Amino acid sequence: MDLKILIINDSKNTNNLYSLMKENHLIVDQTLSINILGSVNKLNPDIIIINFNSYEKLSVIKELKDMGFDQNSIVVVTKIDEQESIEKIYSEGISLFLREPFSIFEIKAIISNMKVLKRTGKRLKDEITKRSKIEWKFRKFVSFSVFGMLLIDKDLNISLWNKGAENIFGYKKSEVIGKNFLKFIPLGENKILDFAYQKDRFFEIESYNKKGERINLEISFTIEIFEDNSNIAIFIKDISEHKKYLKLQKESERQREKLKELEAFNATIITLNHNLKQPICSIVSNIQLALNNKNRNKGNDKFLKRIDSSSKTICSIVDKIGNIKNLKYIDYAGRYKMIDLNEDIDEHN
Known part of the structure; x- marks a missing residue:
């Protein structure tokens, strides 16, 4: 994984750094501070090295940040007598410095560490993307599932009420969020906890929908951890028609x-x-x-x-x-x- 490096010089600075990096076969380009935007868009660098000694460093850093460039990928070349300037630059979120005089090994060390950070960042980004896709699919499944899916907190208040639950009970999500679960399912609090600890088991109960009609439900409870809090996930299936069929069959x-x-x-x-x-x-x-x-x-x-x-x-x-x-x-x-x-x-x- 080779990183592309852009050196930003001012007109007074020499290009010794550029020559040194070229000699060591690094992918590098250089530009003047007045041409930052065009050069960044052209090269799309992984690392930017600010290599001039003037008050313009801060303005260049702010310009790069405004462009959306990662501040953790900015390296600033400094001198021993620039302590005050370093403090101001550090306050802008810059943490990588090359203090003159430096050797090519210091540059390579920074590049090596940056490669590790880039790889780690890419893995994290891929993982986040993957998790986001899974979460999106899960939310879509929950939203459009024919089964009722609920989530209640330790106080038995409803925090999740999907479309399936709306169809079963007749109550919209806005009507039930934050309300006590026992208003909709006639069970005692202790019984809910007993059921919750009996994973992968379904129980048949009777309840009533918004119209006051009696409905037969098959219900399962499980305790899950969401956002560091214990919640009870509830899965509900309306078996009223099945019950009617069994009655007719009998x-x-x-x-x-x-x-x-x-x-x-x-x-x-x-x-x-x-x-x-x-x-x-x-x-x-x-x-x-x-x-x-x-x-x-x-x-x-x-x-x-x-x-x-x-x-x-x-x-x-x-x-x-x-x-x-x-x-x-x-x-x-x-x-x-x-x-x-x-x-x-x-x-x-």
């Missing part, structure tokens, strides 16, 4: 179970209708045959007619039982094994 499951019960009930009705009606109809048919038989014992007619009437009543009841089922589910009957009531009756007999 209701749907309940309806499915109810439907299964209804299907089983309908199948039972169909089974009863099938197993009861067929034998009863057979009884009615046989009674009719008996009543129509010319060789029958007519003394039994009244009993047969009673049986016939009762059988028809039973048939009517069985028909009504069959009508209890919903016709919509009649096709489910085939999925269930029919119950043979005759077998059950025989077993009990």
Whole structure:
């Protein structure tokens, strides 16, 4: 890393310094004090050496500072008898001096130290730029995140309230900054601290938005250090819609179970209708045959007619039982094994 050096002389001064630096292969140029602006713009030097012995030194230094040149990169050549002048120059923020007579090694030492400072400065500048970009991206992420992001201080007062929090609660940033967090999240102070020390854990709570509507929240706390102060960072997700979905899903499951019960009930009705009606109809048919038989014992007619009437009543009841089922589910009957009531009756007999 070679540094460019500009020597500012006055018309009375010699160019011995310039010659010395040229002989040692340093990148150097020189100019008169009246041509500072043009020379600085042309060379864009890393170091400027003011090499003349007059009261104009201070005015040249001020001119360089007004141009925005780094005062830490200005070297002033002085003599032993310039103590008062040195004090004034030092008060302007200049700290690098070459006292005559000097050697090339003193110049090289200054240049070497300046290289270290330049490299360090560049690294710091790059680091600051990098951090600034990261901070900008982070702030952008915080600002536009759909999640609510809050920051509260040790007194639980809100110092950060992003767009996500505005959308969740309905309060603008200007309405909440400086206000107590507990006004928006119904938790005790001790509970917040307990949550904060349980990192990477989410808790479900209920709160209310600006409209007074109940909202379900998933919330996480963590303790962070910002500007040497302990703060609690809070991340909030609105899970109200998810909760509604779970509720609908649960209701749907309940309806499915109810439907299964209804299907089983309908199948039972169909089974009863099938197993009861067929034998009863057979009884009615046989009674009719008996009543129509010319060789029958007519003394039994009244009993047969009673049986016939009762059988028809039973048939009517069985028909009504069959009508209890919903016709919509009649096709489910085939999925269930029919119950043979005759077998059950025989077993009990």
